[in-house]
Amino acid sequence: MSVYDISLVDEGVTVPDVAAAATAREIVRATGLPAGASPGSATWASRAVTAHPHRAGSTAATVFPGSGGERCLPAAC
Structure with a gap:
């Protein structure tokens, strides 16, 4: 099943x-939501x-998508 x-x-x-990556940083700065490359890609x-x-x-x-950006947060800010 798929x-x-x-x-x-x-x-x-x-x-x-x-x-x-740039869009992820924009999301973090504008909203405070933790966002990594997956949310950045989806938004872009x-x-x-x-x-x-x-x-x-x-x-x-x-x-x-993703787990909440915990792994990417330091790189995004």
């Missing part, structure tokens, strides 16, 4: 490591997808 159903995916987004991808002109005015809900 939890991931590829038929539900509209598109995939490749996120550069540097962008994921959500922003990239909603920036397309055919999605103007749309809203994206972003789920922060």
Whole structure:
């Protein structure tokens, strides 16, 4: 049994490591939430997808994956 159903995916987004790390730092500074590369990647991808002109005015809900960023927090701040 698999939890991931590829038929539900509209598109995939490749996120550069540097962008994921920078976005994670932005999340930590702006919200105080512990965030590592996974939430950074998810947020960066959500922003990239909603920036397309055919999605103007749309809203994206972003789920922060991971364990809470405890391992990444010192590097993100």
